[in-house]
């Protein structure tokens with residue numbers, strides 16, 4: 520018997536995680552209903568989802584599309600309220616009508632709504648890793664004070680969550696082992712990476728994802744962001760978090776215990792598993808992901824990450840060690856660099872160069888309030904934008 524219906528606010532509904540969430544939700548109408556959906560600017564996609572899921576509210580973060588959303592809802596005869604602007608994201612994240620929030624916006628644009636959901640004590644399915652990187656301490660404090668339940672959705676963190684002691688303690692835990700696919704350029708040398716195109720960088724070997732995270736996987740910045748994310752979510756220092764390259768992306772991550780036991784979570788590379796886990800926790804539900812066929816996979820490989828070819832991972836460890844606002848600088852510089860790369864304004868090798876230049880120039884400052892962090896984020900973006908034209912294009 521399923522319990523009472525859970526009402527979900529899905530932030531970032533039109534994205535890759537958004538689509539996987541809705542796929543799981545649609546399989547279980549007896550358990551879940553959609554209370555709110557959000558997008559940034561893609562009104563037609565949002566309207567199509569509203570037609571299918573009949574949410575109480577729909578939010579466009581970009582207010583320029585407000586009239587199109589409002590009129591589109593009316594034309595379809597839907598009772599869904601049209602909201603717009605970034606503050607409306609915080610409103611639906613904290614709305615008492617929604618008990619569950621899926622944080623699936625990409626980038627630091629998701630920080631405020633993730634914090635709002637934490638403060639409001641929601642069941643928080645956390646995919647937006649940038650909000651943990653930028654505001655990890657504030658977020659964990661908001662979770663404690665607001666009484667939220669964080670269920671990590673990032674596949675590695677979901678795996679670790681499943682392998683840690685069920686009482687939430689860390690007794691006997693020696694290390695966390697985060698697996699990395701190595702991305703589409705695993706095995707290449709740095710000089711091979713000049714001239715890489717956005718489509719090549721986005722061709723992840725195992726996962727189908729949005730373009731920003733796909734580029735992050737190709738530079739290994741994704742793993743750097745995930746190390747910072749793991750420190751905050753699991754309360755362990757960087758020295759106890761190790762990255763191991765596993766090209767098959769089937770072992771999603773591992774926990775190493777002091778007695779020599781290593782617990783891992785495995786599964787086909789499909790985000791519906793982590794999302795179904797978070798949606799139903801502590802129960803288990805069907806996610807639509809087919810059973811793992813180990814014999815067909817035949818082998819698993821593991822190797823050390825190549826920090827020379829992929830300096831972004833080392834840059835993330837550096838920002839983590841510096842603390843304060845340094846991870847916010849790292850994240851903002853990375854967002855600007857990835858966006859410039861995707862628009863053909865910066866070469867693939869320019870991504871780490873630009874981030875390093877920002878970290879060298881900006882100390883980061885304190886990280887005691889969201890306002891401070893957003894100031895740091897803005898300063899890093901300004902600096903990164905001025906640097907783009909000076910960095911390599913190839």
Ligand SMILES: NC(=O)C1=CN([C@@H]2O[C@H](COP(=O)(O)OP(=O)(O)OC[C@H]3O[C@@H](n4cnc5c(N)ncnc54)[C@H](OP(=O)(O)O)[C@@H]3O)[C@@H](O)[C@H]2O)C=CC1
Pocket residue numbers: 530531532533534535536537557558559560561562580622623624625626628629646647648649672673674726727728729730731732790
């Ligand atoms: N995709 C995956 O498999 C995984 C993703 N993640 C993390 O989940 C998050 C989402 O990733 P993914 O689904 O791939 O991203 P997508 O690019 O596919 O989707 C992003 C979503 O965020 C919305 N959005 C974009 N910019 C803004 C903004 N400024 N304000 C409000 N909303 C915005 C988009 O709206 P619109 O469509 O209108 O532009 C869209 O709904 C990221 O933090 C990523 O790192 C973590 C693990 C795996």
Ligand SMILES: CC(=O)[C@@H](O)[C@H](O)COP(=O)(O)O
Pocket residue numbers: 673674675698699700701702726732735736737741742790
């Ligand atoms: C699905 C997911 O969680 C992504 O973050 C994935 O891990 C990316 O793969 P990489 O290991 O290549 O960064």
Ligand SMILES: [Mn+2]
Pocket residue numbers: 673674675745
């Ligand atoms: Mn991940």
